[in-house]
Amino acid sequence: MGALAQLKYQVRLISWIRETAIVAAGAFLVFLAVHYVPSLAGSSLSKRNIHLDDRVSVGLLPSCSGSCLVAALDLRDNYPRDYLYFLQKLRAECRRAEVNFVVIVPEQRQIDQIASGMSLPVQNVLHRSFRNLNLVGTPTLILLDSGGRVTGLWQGMLPRLERVVVLTRFNSRSHTIATLKDPLPSVKPGVQFAPTTALIHEITIEQLQELMLSRRVVDVRDRQKFAAAHQPLAINVPADELSVRARIEIPAKAKLLVDCSRIPVSQCRLSYATLERAGFNDIIVLDIGAQGDACGVRRLRR
Amino acid sequence: MIGHLIIWPLGWSIVPLITLSACNRTATKHEISMIGALGAESFAISAPLPVYPAEAIKQKKEGLAVASVVVDSDGHITRSALEQIPDPLLARSVEDAVRGTVFRKLIIDGSPATGRGKLFYYFRIENGHGLVETPRQIFSRRQAWEP
Numbered sequence: 001m002g003a004l005a006q007l008k009y010q011v012r013l014i015s016w017i018r019e020t021a022i023v024a025a026g027a028f029l030v031f032l033a034v035h036y037v038p039s040l041a042g043s044s045l046s047k048r049n050i051h052l053d054d055r056v057s058v059g060l061l062p063s064c065s066g067s068c069l070v071a072a073l074d075l076r077d078n079y080p081r082d083y084l085y086f087l088q089k090l091r092a093e094c095r096r097a098e099v100n101f102v103v104i105v106p107e108q109r110q111i112d113q114i115a116s117g118m119s120l121p122v123q124n125v126l127h128r129s130f131r132n133l134n135l136v137g138t139p140t141l142i143l144l145d146s147g148g149r150v151t152g153l154w155q156g157m158l159p160r161l162e163r164v165v166v167l168t169r170f171n172s173r174s175h176t177i178a179t180l181k182d183p184l185p186s187v188k189p190g191v192q193f194a195p196t197t198a199l200i201h202e203i204t205i206e207q208l209q210e211l212m213l214s215r216r217v218v219d220v221r222d223r224q225k226f227a228a229a230h231q232p233l234a235i236n237v238p239a240d241e242l243s244v245r246a247r248i249e250i251p252a253k254a255k256l257l258v259d260c261s262r263i264p265v266s267q268c269r270l271s272y273a274t275l276e277r278a279g280f281n282d283i284i285v286l287d288i289g290a291q292g293d294a295c296g297v298r299r300l301r302r
Numbered sequence: 303m304i305g306h307l308i309i310w311p312l313g314w315s316i317v318p319l320i321t322l323s324a325c326n327r328t329a330t331k332h333e334i335s336m337i338g339a340l341g342a343e344s345f346a347i348s349a350p351l352p353v354y355p356a357e358a359i360k361q362k363k364e365g366l367a368v369a370s371v372v373v374d375s376d377g378h379i380t381r382s383a384l385e386q387i388p389d390p391l392l393a394r395s396v397e398d399a400v401r402g403t404v405f406r407k408l409i410i411d412g413s414p415a416t417g418r419g420k421l422f423y424y425f426r427i428e429n430g431h432g433l434v435e436t437p438r439q440i441f442s443r444r445q446a447w448e449p
Contacts, residue, residue, distance in 0.1 A: 243337060
């Protein structure tokens with residue numbers, strides 16, 4: 001009888017330990033979510049206009065001549081590729097609107113990585129303590145006016161719609177956002193492209209439709225992505241098949257419109273170079289914004 | 303008993319970690335991307351053509367079939383997959399042709415390498431006859447007609 005009672009006690013003890021472990025694990029996860037997931041931690045702060053003195057210490061943010069957009073980034077947090085692309089677009093918009101773009105990082109060693117990764121001058125990447133700035137989580141975007149007042153604050157991973165709002169803050173021509181990818185080094189040594197910024201032409205949706213009717217639209221993404229969504233009249237030739245299929249399936253003197261929307265610049269350049277090598281000499285690259293409501297075209301030239 | 307209780311809450315999370323670390327231990331090799339004007343075909347010693355099934359000709363099923371292949375250092379296909387097929391009627395014959403393709407030995411800097419590439423087959427019907435062509439045949443046919 002005594003043994004049975006002891007067994008019952010042990011079973012109760014095990015179940016108690018088990019429940020305690022589950023509760024502790026749950027509490028730990030909630031703690032992690034609140035403190036380390038920036039979108040949860042900072043969602044209530046977005047869109048709120050606040051004074052510099054209220055949230056961040058004066059002098060700790062970089063002094064900008066004129067207005068300034070500060071992006072607080074931490075490479076230890078993994079940002080998705082499309083968010084980095086958004087930052088590149090934002091930087092280009094800032095340049096266009098003559099707003100200084102500055103990145104602050106929490107560690108000295110991240111400066112070079114950020115500067116080279118985003119093609120930023122090293123003096124535009126600064127090491128600052130996020131704790132002193134009262135920043136919770138990254139990425140955080142802080143817009144300062146020329147007097148140093150915070151006029152915009154976006155914290156955490158922004159949803160796509162919010163990104164448009166941020167971009168349009170710098171660009172009033174919301175219906176014709178240009179292609180804003182920065183010139184990157186060419187993918188193959190020996191194939192050098194001129195900086196493309198000067199060759200970008202913004203176009204309207206009507207002009208895009210005209211282009212699509214007058215040219216062959218080639219979509220170089222893989223089959224699954226093409227099947228999910230593509231431009232009307234587009235033919236799908238994945239980038240790694242272009243060297244074989246382009247000369248067989250596309251007439252030699254065809255005018256091409258290569259759809260490079262939502263693909264890496266390197267892949268776009270590779271496709272362009274392959275088509276050029278295959279003998280096509282009238283190629284325009286199309287780059288539609290992530291929201292699908294804005295577009296631009298560019299001619300790449302060697 | 304106590305040890306078991308300590309490990310128990312972590313038990314399920316440890317299993318995938320152990321599995322992952324085991325998977326990462328695979329040896330790395332040189333790999334050749336068999337890309338070019340002819341695709342993987344330019345690396346092939348023998349490349350049989352698929353048979354055009356009579357039923358497919360009857361139903362006028364034409365188009366491009368693409369198969370991706372992974373090749374070992376001896377030139378044998380170790381893995382293949384159909385990426386595109388004009389019609390399921392043609393799948394079997396394409397698979398047979400891919401299986402029968404033998405590549406040359408792949409070597410980089412004196413050491414054996416694996417290869418990865420794609421095979422292309424164009425199915426078309428001309429005057430009621432089914433024709434299957436590879437990029438090599440199409441290019442050579444065009445060259446014969448061009449000055």
